[in-house]
Amino acid sequence: MTKLIAVLAGDGIGPEVTNAARRVLDALRLDLSFEEAAVGGAAYRAHGHPLPAATVALAQRADAILFGAVGDPAFDGLERSHRPEQAILGLRKALATFANLRPAKGFPGLEDASSLKPEIAGAIDLVIVRELNGDVYFGDKGRRTTDAGRREGYDLMRYDEDEVRRIAHVGFQTAAKRRGRLCSVDKANVLETSQLWRDVVVEVSADYPAVTLTHMYVDNAAMQLVRDPGAFDTIVTGNLFGDILSDQASMCVGSIGMLPSASLDANGKGMYEPIHGSAPDIAGQGKANPCAAILSAAMMLRHSLGEAAAADRIEAAVAAAVRGGVRTPDLGGTATTVEMADAVLAAL
Numbered sequence: 001m002t003k004l005i006a007v008l009a010g011d012g013i014g015p016e017v018t019n020a021a022r023r024v025l026d027a028l029r030l031d032l033s034f035e036e037a038a039v040g041g042a043a044y045r046a047h048g049h050p051l052p053a054a055t056v057a058l059a060q061r062a063d064a065i066l067f068g069a070v071g072d073p074a075f076d077g078l079e080r081s082h083r084p085e086q087a088i089l090g091l092r093k094a095l096a097t098f099a100n101l102r103p104a105k106g107f108p109g110l111e112d113a114s115s116l117k118p119e120i121a122g123a124i125d126l127v128i129v130r131e132l133n134g135d136v137y138f139g140d141k142g143r144r145t146t147d148a149g150r151r152e153g154y155d156l157m158r159y160d161e162d163e164v165r166r167i168a169h170v171g172f173q174t175a176a177k178r179r180g181r182l183c184s185v186d187k188a189n190v191l192e193t194s195q196l197w198r199d200v201v202v203e204v205s206a207d208y209p210a211v212t213l214t215h216m217y218v219d220n221a222a223m224q225l226v227r228d229p230g231a232f233d234t235i236v237t238g239n240l241f242g243d244i245l246s247d248q249a250s251m252c253v254g255s256i257g258m259l260p261s262a263s264l265d266a267n268g269k270g271m272y273e274p275i276h277g278s279a280p281d282i283a284g285q286g287k288a289n290p291c292a293a294i295l296s297a298a299m300m301l302r303h304s305l306g307e308a309a310a311a312d313r314i315e316a317a318v319a320a321a322v323r324g325g326v327r328t329p330d331l332g333g334t335a336t337t338v339e340m341a342d343a344v345l346a347a348l
């Protein structure tokens with residue numbers, strides 16, 4: 001049966017890189033149909049809201065969602081509920097995609113693009129399992145005035161045990177399919193939310209005797225990630241820490257333009273997006289690296305569409321294109337978005 005893919009390209013470089021991913025998917029001649037909808041600043045411009053109801057409806061109806069990026073400085077002054085970023089947060093909530101998988105793996109030939117020494121960069125092969133529906137992102141937030149008349153902003157960090165348990169299971173299952181090592185990252189020395197996180201992760205570990213569990217404070221994890229990223233296999237962490245550590249992991253690989261992600265619900269339905277943002281500074285110039293978007297399409301094939309072999313082909317083609325020396329500016333080259341995608345298609 002034809003599978004429906006919702007294409008939400010969004011803002012900035014979102015349309016360029018999503019287009020490249022579409023070309024790669026088309027080349028595979030799978031039984032897929034695509035339907036586009038507006039999201040982010042583009043949707044605000046066209047419909048007065050960053051996440052129109054029709055976009056949510058399409059995302060819910062689709063078998064999987066291919067997402068570009070949202071964010072547009074023109075709208076930074078709007079009240080928060082109408083800013084482009086609310087589209088991605090709203091979709092994550094509406095679709096209950098609580099499990100965000102962010103693999104970071106070195107590409108042979110790309111070691112010199114990494115911020116790390118080549119021999120350290122070459123060893124990176126980890127996945128960050130980031131909780132995506134809770135934490136300080138979705139806790140009570142606002143502005144108020146203190147008794148002394150000062151303006152105050154607040155964002156509540158919170159998790160309940162069920163939220164921690166379900167992401168812990170994903171963490172353990174992910175580690176079990178890899179090298180069997182799970183590192184839970186928190187800040188339990190200071191935060192009560194983190195202490196609950198740690199307690200629940202330890203409880204869940206009883207179900208996975210084959211996985212070795214360790215714990216690390218997030219500050220130390222940030223340090224170890226650049227000291228010796230090869231030491232990590234699977235990291236499970238909360239929404240905020242996962243956001244930060246995954247950007248950091250991308251520079252260990254070489255560029256934020258190389259890292260894909262999958263955001264999954266409890267049934268494996270997912271939204272697939274590069275971890276980079278809309279990069280307004282280079283939008284529309286053909287400079288964006290489409291690899292993260294193309295690799296996100298590969299994750300979509302593997303996790304939501306039962307097309308693991310096609311996913312393997314895409315990943316091999318990206319690796320071959322990179323090995324062949326084709327590089328966009330973020331990787332130190334001069335190739336355009338289209339040329340990079342062409343190289344992937346040629347390798348396919």
Ligand code: IPM
Pocket residue numbers: 070071085088089243275277
């Ligand atoms: C990401 C992004 C988003 C996040 C933004 C755009 C809201 O940084 O997917 O990592 O913070 O989750």
Ligand code: MG
Pocket residue numbers: 243244247275
């Ligand atoms: Mg981020």
